[in-house]
Amino acid sequence: MTVQHPETTAHPMSQAPALSIVAPCLNEAAGLDAFLARMIAAAETTGLSYEIVLVDDGSTDQTWARMVQARASNPHLRALRLSRNFGHQRALSAGLSRARGARVLLIDADLQDPPEALGPMLALMDAHHADVVYGRRLERAGESWFKKASARLFYRVLRWLSSTDIPADTGDFRLLSGRIVAHLNAMPEQQRYLRGMIAWLGGTQVPYDYRRESRGTGQTGYPLRRMFSFAADAITGFSMAPLRLCLALAGLSIGLALGLLVYVLASVVAGSAVRGWASLAMIFLFFQSVQLLCIGLVGEYLGRLFMEQKRRPLFIVADELGGDPSPGD
Numbered sequence: 001m002t003v004q005h006p007e008t009t010a011h012p013m014s015q016a017p018a019l020s021i022v023a024p025c026l027n028e029a030a031g032l033d034a035f036l037a038r039m040i041a042a043a044e045t046t047g048l049s050y051e052i053v054l055v056d057d058g059s060t061d062q063t064w065a066r067m068v069q070a071r072a073s074n075p076h077l078r079a080l081r082l083s084r085n086f087g088h089q090r091a092l093s094a095g096l097s098r099a100r101g102a103r104v105l106l107i108d109a110d111l112q113d114p115p116e117a118l119g120p121m122l123a124l125m126d127a128h129h130a131d132v133v134y135g136r137r138l139e140r141a142g143e144s145w146f147k148k149a150s151a152r153l154f155y156r157v158l159r160w161l162s163s164t165d166i167p168a169d170t171g172d173f174r175l176l177s178g179r180i181v182a183h184l185n186a187m188p189e190q191q192r193y194l195r196g197m198i199a200w201l202g203g204t205q206v207p208y209d210y211r212r213e214s215r216g217t218g219q220t221g222y223p224l225r226r227m228f229s230f231a232a233d234a235i236t237g238f239s240m241a242p243l244r245l246c247l248a249l250a251g252l253s254i255g256l257a258l259g260l261l262v263y264v265l266a267s268v269v270a271g272s273a274v275r276g277w278a279s280l281a282m283i284f285l286f287f288q289s290v291q292l293l294c295i296g297l298v299g300e301y302l303g304r305l306f307m308e309q310k311r312r313p314l315f316i317v318a319d320e321l322g323g324d325p326s327p328g329d
């Protein structure tokens with residue numbers, strides 16, 4: 001096997017490529033070769049110069065070793081290993097910070113997003129002079145009804161709550177112009193909800209409809225707990241509506257309290273006051289829970305403000321193969 005040393009010899013990556021492909025990987029060792037084979041074939045058919053930026057997001061299996069091995073025989077590959085698991089959105093952000101291409105494709109490494117869509121997505125981008133071509137899932141194969149139903153509900157609630165027009169049923173599978181990538185890299189927020197951030201950037205964004213496949217190998221990195229925190233990031237990052245909900249609830253409870261006051265006064269006048277404590281206890285509990293809910297909502301935003309103001313780096317890179325280290329990381 002010939003090991004190439006792109007840092008010292010002329011190679012396809014000495015100039016900025018026309019296309020970067022960013023793929024985050026958490027424990028994808030079993031499927032990485034299959035992904036690379038299909039991705040490289042798809043990239044080659046475009047005839048463009050390209051690089052593939054693989055991000056190992058703190059995998060505990062052989063993912064990094066597989067990346068190092070794959071890169072040894074292919075100078076188009078670059079690999080980045082984060083110091084621990086930072087999560088899908090930050091792994092994507094890490095890849096984006098390294099991508100040098102004039103266009104960037106974000107794609108999952110588990111083959112749920114078809115690499116062969118690259119060609120049609122490039123064509124769509126050209127045809128519409130688009131800044132973004134986002135994959136829209138027509139179908140989601142091999143996912144539980146719970147995941148499908150909760151995803152459907154979530155995207156609709158988010159659209160309803162947020163003033164940013166975040167398209168429904170999309171993931172992070174998308175083709176971005178270099179301009180969009182530069183803006184994303186300059187956005188400092190810690191709670192990263194990339195699809196919302198991309199929608200917020202505006203410009204011409206066109207959908208590409210595709211069928212989302214079931215996972216080739218491995219397991220989802222989004223168990224229920226993570227789905228909830230992802231949803232909370234999306235909603236609190238893109239909407240003030242939950243805070244306003246406090247005001248609405250307060251208005252409602254004041255209305256109820258006034259109504260009760262009238263009732264109590266009337267019963268005193270009629271001489272039929274003092275009966276069971278159940279109604280009293282219920283009223284007490286109701287107001288108590290409204291208050292707790294409001295405090296909780298305020299706390300949620302306050303906590304996020306607290307985390308944001310720390311301005312910590314979004315991720316820590318432990319190892320990097322290929323490419324010039326970018327300044328400022």
Ligand code: UDP
Pocket residue numbers: 023024025026027028057085086087088091107108109110112219220221222
């Ligand atoms: N992933 C990651 N870090 C994580 C979770 C996931 O880099 O903390 C990667 C994962 O390897 C995959 C992509 O992000 O390539 C999408 O994740 P996953 O398939 O687990 O999500 P799902 O498709 O189930 O929504």
Ligand code: MG
Pocket residue numbers: 108110112215220
């Ligand atoms: Mg997946």
